[in-house]
Amino acid sequence: MKYNIPRGTYDILPNQSHKWQYLIRRFQDLAAAYGYQEISTPIFEQSALFERSSGSSSDVVQKEMYRFLDRKGREFALRPEGTAPVVRSFIENSWDKTQSRTKLFYTGPMFRYDRPQAGRYRQFWQYGLEFFGSHHPFYDAEVIAFLWNYLTSLGLKKIHLEINSVGCPNCLHEYEVALKAFYQPHLSELCGDCQNRFEVNPKRLLDCKVPSCGEIAKQAPSQLDYLDEECRTHFEQVQHYLQLANIEFMVNPRIVRGLDYYSHTAFEVIFDGLGAQNTLAGGGRYNYLVEQMGGKPTPAIGFAGGFERLLLALEEEGVSLDVDPIPDVYAIAMGEEAQKALMPLIFVLRNQGKKVDCDPEKSSFKAQMKAANNSQARFCLIIGEDELSSKSVILKDMESGEQQSIAMDKVSSHLLQIL
RNA sequence: GUGGAUGUAGUUCAAUGGCAGAGCACCGGAUUGUGGUUCCGGCUGUUGGGGGUUCGAGUCCCCUCAUCCACCCCA
Structure with missing residues (x-):
């Protein structure tokens, strides 16, 4: 009998281990500089936590969660992402009942039952950061600047930052109505996936890669035209603060984040040269999630990135992380x-x-x-x-x-x- | 979940259906206890696994597992 490593997983071998430690240490050091403190949550949580936070229609919940029953028949899941557990802990420790801001970061493995390919694994390591307690655009910019500074300070050059605003639930609803109205007459021209998206998650229609769908998406109304006064002002302020932080970015109204809880600011850092898995990190605001999870209404914003893709990108750019210990x-x-x-x-x-x-x-x-x-x-x-x-x-x-x-x-x- | 490519020594790769090979790495030697360069020698294989066709299969066929690519999804 020969045992094999589970599909989509890998061993971090001694000759790679120091690279991981280095990346994690750099993240921890930068977090300290920004005043963020580390939190570690369990590898598994009640399945319902993710169903409620990520949205039960999302692929992550529908198809990709590792679910299991414990001995008493309770349903748990290996965590597919880091935000929901942090929010759970935030509420459970009553941090929502104080007036102070809470700045947290984490690193650790996440689990999704996906078909593996380069830069995509079933157990993968994320670094992430969550800010709670203010809707001020200053913090949007701070969180984005943190991510950008982390990646550039490691030596990455072929990356760019895209930002968008998906507005509040009100704008979003109006936008979805407009989007559906626009797509209705084109329904028969769309690919099968998109016909399904029309019903389940219309925003996803925007980033379909089928060329004919892409043509139609170009004509589609822009999310940014459906922001109400408050959301538009907020987005403008975020951009202003990013400029003050000397961060270069481009506005991409077609950024769609995969989890349902995002509102207002959404952003991604893209690596120019990795194939299909080129999103190094992504995040956004989730001003309604804490309340939705049973806490006191608390605005928040965060991001998460994948270490495996980061490593691939660093290698692709020829950044050397060979700090292998040499004996004295x-x-x-x-x-x-x-x-x-x-x-x-x-x-x-x-x-x-x-x-x-x-x-x-x-x-x-x-x-x-x-x-x-x-x-x-x-x-x-x-x-x-x-x-x-x-x-x-x-x-x-x-x-x-x-x-x-x-x-x-x-x-x-x-x-x-x-x- | 869908489509495609690939799988041979530790590693990178060869081999018309006819004896499984090379470079690198590793180990040893080139006058006693001194490394790197050079020269000489040596080791390493259920050809991913299982079945089939054939006198004969690394090579052809089927199944399976894994990796990679695209879709999908996302980090």
């Missing part, structure tokens, strides 16, 4: 007695925080030298018969080839000085 010292021992002498020495160095590698079992001196070279360690320590009798070790600089003999009890203090 590679230790070589010849013979059993020397191996024993090596033991206390390398542990002293390691306990001082030096990275020390060795493989004293290797067959020959030459082989150990080779290994020292492959490790790229700056120095190598050599102990053999001669050194044992003189209670010294040889310290060799692998770059210059120079070597010197050092008394065994002085080795650690000497290395502390030069490293």
Whole structure:
């Protein structure tokens, strides 16, 4: 019996692991600079949480959730996204009852039963950020600026930011009425998917990739023309604040976010050169979600991005994340007695925080030298018969080839000085 | 969920239906205890899995699994 990794999942292997840690650390550091604090929610929640928040008509809920019953028959789901659990926690901890703003971020795995392809997995890692407690456009800009600064500071250049406003429920309703009125006479010309979208989620008609549908979508009324006074002013202010933050963006009235809870500002960061899975991150306001989930009405805005796509984009742009740890010292021992002498020495160095590698079992001196070279360690320590009798070790600089003999009890203090 | 391409050594790839190979990597050697370059030698395979056609299948057919691409969806 041979066991296989589940479809659409992957192991983060040692030679990749440091890249993940690096990306996560950079996200945490930036969050600290913006005053955001980390929250970790469970991997699974009641299925109903996602059904109510994301919208039961969404594909994520309808087709992609990993659902299961526990031993008492309660229905749970592996979380397909991060916002709903954070909102649940926000309400459960009564943060909605205070007047203060709440700034949270998270990283962790999400689960969707999708057909895997490059940049799309069944277990995938997201970084995300949620802001609660103000509808001020300042915070729209802050959240978007955070995302933009994170991605650009990593070295991404071939990305662009698209923003839109989907308005409040009132504007949205009027817009959908207008949209349906526009599409009604074209119904027979649409593809099968779009005929279904017309009934289920008319906004999705706008980003169909079938060319003939795209032509029709170009003529369709724009969401932006159906914003009421308040929503339009808000959107203009958001753009103004983004300019003040020196963030470049383009307005794309056809951005449609997949989850039902979004209102007002919606945005995406697109990578120019990844194939079909080119949305690096996306987000928007959800001013009505907290209330809808049973909390006190609380405006909020957030985003989420995928680490796998981020990694692909960084690789595509040739950004090097190779910060693989290189040992400071590679230790070589010849013979059993020397191996024993090596033991206390390398542990002293390691306990001082030096990275020390060795493989004293290797067959020959030459082989150990080779290994020292492959490790790229700056120095190598050599102990053999001669050194044992003189209670010294040889310290060799692998770059210059120079070597010197050092008394065994002085080795650690000497290395502390030069490293 | 729909359509298509692919699957051979650790890895990148070869092999008209006729003995499964090469580069890289790895391991060893080139006078005793000194790496990188060079030279010599060595190891590695249920050809993803199962079935079928055939004297004979990596190659043709069917099923299955996986990866990739597009749709879809979205991060």
